[in-house]
Amino acid sequence: MQFNFAMQKDVKYGSNERLFIAWRKIVNGYSGYEYAPPLSASAKALLATEGGADKFAQYYGDYFVKGCVNGASMKIVIRTSSSSSSSSDSLDLSL
Numbered sequence: 775m776q777f778n779f780a781m782q783k784d785v786k787y788g789s790n791e792r793l794f795i796a797w798r799k800i801v802n803g804y805s806g807y808e809y810a811p812p813l814s815a816s817a818k819a820l821l822a823t824e825g826g827a828d829k830f831a832q833y834y835g836d837y838f839v840k841g842c843v844n845g846a847s848m849k850i851v852i853r854t855s856s857s858s859s860s861s862s863d864s865l866d867l868s869l
Contacts, residue, residue, distance in 0.1 A: 780866040791855040799847040806841015 813821075820830050 776869070778866070778868040780864075782864045782866075784862045784864075785859070786861075787857070787859045789855070789857040791853070794850075794852040794854075796850040797848070799845070801843060801845040803845075804841055804843050806839070810838070810840065 817830065817834060820826055820833065823829065
């Protein structure tokens with residue numbers, strides 16, 4: 775009498791990951807002064823006094839907005855990942 779026995783196991787695994795990055799800047803235009811506006815008479819008088827630069831900065835600040843660039847910018851990051859696995863068992867018997 776002869777008896778045959780065979781067993782087999784098969785396992786598979788796979789994984790994928792992808793990264794997509796997109797960046798876009800859109801400029802629609804500029805609105806503002808072409809040249810800095812002139813100082814008012816009161817601002818000029820304040821600058822002419824003792825310690826005028828410090829007083830001017832305290833009253834008016836130390837910068838002005840000359841204009842504004844209209845538009846937008848965006849960054850898109852998309853990450854995908856997937857995995858798969860399979861397993862199979864087989865058994866072979868014969869007499």
